[in-house]
Amino acid sequence: MRPYSEILHLLRKAIKKTSEYLFNIRKNGEYLFIMDSSVQTSSIHTQYDKIANQVILDTVFPQLFDLLKTKEIAVISEESEIGPVLMSPGAQSVAFENISDYTGYVLVIDPICGSILFVRGIADFVLSTAIIHNKQTIMSVVYQPNLDELFYAVRGHGAYLDDISVCEKPLKPSNFDSLKHSLLSIEHEVYRTAPPFDVQDIARKAMRIRTAGTCALEMCYVADGRIDGLIKLKQAFYDYLPGSLIVEESGLQSAFVSLDGKTPILPLKKLNQKASFLLTNAKITDALSQYTKKWQ
Secondary structure: OHHHHHHHHHHHHHHHHHHHHHHHHHHHOHHHOOOOOOOOOOOOOOHHHHHHHHHHHHHHOOHHHHHHOOOOEEEEEOOOOOOOEEEOOOOOOEEOOOOOOOOOEEEEEEEEEOHHHHHOOOOOOEEEEEEEEOOEEEEEEEEEOOOOEEEEEEOOOOEEEEOOOOOOEEOOOOOOOOHHHOEEEEOHHHHHHOOHHHHHHHHHHOOEEEOOOOHHHHHHHHHOOOOOEEEEEEEOHHHHHHHHHHHHHHHHHHHEEOOOOOOEOOOOOOOOOOEEEEEEOOOOHHHHHHHHOOOO
């Protein structure tokens, strides 16, 4: 891990610095009232998403160019108004319209994954970022500031959790092999668009269902055995990409699949693509895909 240790330290520094900013907001209660959007939709953003995004960028650049030994880095972020951008030292960032097959370094940022929860004063949001090279995620960090839990992975070196009580605990998925023993997370879009009978039947068979709006955190929870299965529809690239390496390094690459239950999401075929997917502990994929394969 040594070649990447300085980069990992930089990403962690950026994430934690940004979380301190968000904690100050929470303490003052401002985030409950200030929003950019006049309509509360599933894609609502706050002014704080934009500022948090800028704090991350200001913290990692320009050091990231030197550490990666590169003269350009593409950035895919939820908060970019012109889509992906290409950044160079001392130059203004420019729009990157054809990033899907880019093989250079890419920084992916979701400054507040779970913005709706954040603006509502619910603690279940995270800050997430990752670095891609040659269309492979090489490093990923997902931080839950309210619990001070930091999930991270470096390609080829495993996935880990750091928190206030545990230092570098390897992530381990659960071993439940039936829905009746499983805790599932099903996002709101499933309830809106999937056949009601399917959703109802899953609810009857599962031990318990939760609905959460924080993709990266839910993926980490599957990798760490806290939940056993996850169903997501039409997720943006910056939502699922940071969690993808953590999933892969926890041993669940084969269980991170499209709704048909068979087609793998990894390795990435194109960058900046939305994805609908199942993620399980590898024991209950077939049980869930008998429903989701009909939803495509």
